[in-house]
Amino acid sequence: xxxxxxxxxxxxxxxxxxxxxxxxxxxxxxxxxxxxxxxxxxxxxxxxxxxxxxxxxxxxxxxxxxxxxxxxxxxxxxxxxxxxxxxxxxxxxxxxxxxxxxxxxxxxxxxxxxxxxxxxxxxxxxxxxxxxxxxxxxxxxxxxxxxxxxxxxxxxxxxxxxxxxxxxxxxxxxxxxxxxxxxxxxxxxxxxxxxxxxxxxx
Amino acid sequence: xxxxxxxxxxxxxxxxxxxxxxxxxxxxxxxxxxxxxxxxxxxxxxxxxxxxxxxxxxxxxxxxxxxxxxxxxxxxxxxxxxxxxxxxxxxxxxxxxxxxxxxxxxxxxxxxxxxxxxxxxxxxxxxxxxxxxxxxxxxxxxxxxxxxxxxxxxxxxxxxxxxxxxxxxxxxxxxxxxxxxxxxxxxxxxxxxxxxxxxxxx
DNA sequence: CAAGATATCTGTACAGCGCTTAGATGTGAA
DNA sequence: TTCACATCTAAGCGCTGTACAGATATCTTG
Numbered sequence: 001x002x003x004x005x006x007x008x009x010x011x012x013x014x015x016x017x018x019x020x021x022x023x024x025x026x027x028x029x030x031x032x033x034x035x036x037x038x039x040x041x042x043x044x045x046x047x048x049x050x051x052x053x054x055x056x057x058x059x060x061x062x063x064x065x066x067x068x069x070x071x072x073x074x075x076x077x078x079x080x081x082x083x084x085x086x087x088x089x090x091x092x093x094x095x096x097x098x099x100x101x102x103x104x105x106x107x108x109x110x111x112x113x114x115x116x117x118x119x120x121x122x123x124x125x126x127x128x129x130x131x132x133x134x135x136x137x138x139x140x141x142x143x144x145x146x147x148x149x150x151x152x153x154x155x156x157x158x159x160x161x162x163x164x165x166x167x168x169x170x171x172x173x174x175x176x177x178x179x180x181x182x183x184x185x186x187x188x189x190x191x192x193x194x195x196x197x198x199x200x201x202x
Numbered sequence: 203x204x205x206x207x208x209x210x211x212x213x214x215x216x217x218x219x220x221x222x223x224x225x226x227x228x229x230x231x232x233x234x235x236x237x238x239x240x241x242x243x244x245x246x247x248x249x250x251x252x253x254x255x256x257x258x259x260x261x262x263x264x265x266x267x268x269x270x271x272x273x274x275x276x277x278x279x280x281x282x283x284x285x286x287x288x289x290x291x292x293x294x295x296x297x298x299x300x301x302x303x304x305x306x307x308x309x310x311x312x313x314x315x316x317x318x319x320x321x322x323x324x325x326x327x328x329x330x331x332x333x334x335x336x337x338x339x340x341x342x343x344x345x346x347x348x349x350x351x352x353x354x355x356x357x358x359x360x361x362x363x364x365x366x367x368x369x370x371x372x373x374x375x376x377x378x379x380x381x382x383x384x385x386x387x388x389x390x391x392x393x394x395x396x397x398x399x400x401x402x403x404x
Numbered sequence: 405c406a407a408g409a410t411a412t413c414t415g416t417a418c419a420g421c422g423c424t425t426a427g428a429t430g431t432g433a434a
Numbered sequence: 435t436t437c438a439c440a441t442c443t444a445a446g447c448g449c450t451g452t453a454c455a456g457a458t459a460t461c462t463t464g
Contacts, residue, residue, distance in 0.1 A: 014441080038421060049443045051423080056441095060422065109318070112371070116311070120376045151384060159365070159398035162372050166364030169314070174322045176360070182353060196361035198400015216413080240450060251414050253452080258412090262451065 018056040020046045022066050029067070029106040037110075039063065061117065068114040071107045072124035075100050079132040083139065090139050094164045094194045095187060097132070101168035108168065136160050140199075156199060163197045220258040220268075222248045227269045231308040239312075241265065263319065270316040273309045274326035277302050281334040285341065292341050296366045296396045297389060299334070303370035310370065338362050342401075358401060365399045 014020060024045035029037050039060045040050045057063040079096050086092030101108040115122055125133045137157045141147050145156060170176075171190060180189040194200035216222060226247035231239050241262045242252045259265040281298050288294030303310040317324055327335045339359045343349045347358060372378075373392060382391040396402035 017441085039423085040421065050421095051425095051444080052442055054423075116371070119374045126377065151381065154381060155394050156398045158372065158378070159369075159395050162368030162395065163361070163365045163399060164368070165371065166366070166368035167361075169318070169367065170360065170364050172321045175328065179353065179356060192357050193361050193364065196358045196401060197365060199398060219412080241452085242450065252450095253415080253454090254413055256452075 014046075014048065014052075017046065017048060017052060018066075021053055021056060021063060022070065025063060025067050026070070026107070029110065030104075034106045034109050034113075037064075037106075061114070064110055065114055067107070068111040068122065069124060071104065071111045072122050074104075075111075076124065076130050076132050076135075079135055080130070083135055088139055088142060090136070090143065090160065091191055091194050091200045093132075093136060093139060094160070094167070094200055095190050097164040098168045098171060098190050102172065105172075112165075133157060133161065160197075160199050163194065163199065167193055216248075216250065216254075219248065219250065219254065223255055223258060223265060224268045224272065227265060228272070228309070231269070231312065232306075236308045236311050236315075239266075239308075263316070266312055267316050269309070270313040270324065271326060273306065273313040274324050276306075276309075277313075278326065278332050278334050278337075281337055282332070285337055290341055290344060292338070292345065292362065293393055293396050293402045295334075295338060295341060296362070296369070296402055297392050299366040300370045300373060300392050304374065307374075314367075335359060335363065362399075362401050365396065365401065369395055 021042055025037060025042045028041055028045055032041075039053055042063065043050050043053055046052075053063060057066070075097070078100050079093055082092050082096030086096075111122070121133075125131045127134065137153060140153060140156050140160070145153055147153065167190065171186075171193070176189065179192075180186055183189050183192055223244055227239060227244045230243055230247055234243075241255055244265065245252050245255055248254075255265060259268070277299070280302050281295055284294050284298030288298075313324070323335075327333045329336065339355060342355060342358050342362070347355055349355065369392065373388075373395070378391065381394075382388055385391050385394055
């Protein structure tokens, strides 16, 4: 494992240990998976003692929250990019969402583990202009949803998100491989399933 | 915690420890949540030594698999019941699915944790006549899907399942409370979101 | 019924975990 | 310069999953 970046004998005070810990956690997560992500391992990876993280995070959950926060941020920007590239079709957003989950499986899991613990939407997804949630809602409006029918709009956004999250967790199943082969690829499979959700038509 | 059922000093050989362990696990899961479900706690609850479970399960994951297996079985039967009671509407199945997840949150989580580990559908959900998967597929046929269009049918079933799973994980969010109030209840909220998924119309 | 093979369970131990506490070390303000 | 404060280390607690050797009960075979 990469032991931080430099070989010089780190000064007693790290300088920016908080960020270093979050980075180390992401590195470990990617390399070893979520089950290997112990606080102690993160501290080792960052080159500090096992107790050091407690001066920056209340407990392990709070460190994972910080990792998840970065994850939501990345997801938001990737979906915004997908929207601009794809001409703004809802299916494109759905595929971008699922692809993010596939490309960062461990991170995606940490993101939703945190969310399940709190039983609440992460702040990064709430009524923040840059959130993927709002991106989806705006896209629905562009495709004809009535912006005045707030409840309707909110329900539709939730439905789309539920479908995308479900697909993100399911589409990796081995049992679906034959469908991907049949349809000519992963993306085609995703688009087909999303298409069957109604909301994602077109 | 209830220390098994009887006060008599259990014979050296338990008789049916395997099932006793699975039951103990379910009891703990319900009472204390998934984070409290350690192998050692399960052994304590069943009144045996920490090493005893290893004669019946390869490791902790295999015990959780057994718990998950029971969970899938329960889910299948509850959905079959919902179908017979509800006149066979797809929305009823979706609501039954989500309600199961809400009534057994810890169990539902164990079920999907196992699934994520394996990246495969649980056996109990595959092409077994009693599976909820087949129940949904048959319901789609009853509502007009062409049984000969196998790919189409499979995609639609997957889409429905993805939507239901997503909703099961999302619908507990505090942020959606105002929608439940507005719509007159939890079930109405669920039905409304499912309705927006297209597949679940009627 | 005797005897040994086998299945099941216990006791003990190890390394790793999250977290706490006490004390060491560096930093910045008075 | 001094002292308060932020940051880090070292040591340790109780927990975990798991391995292994040995105890105990049951089953099989004679």
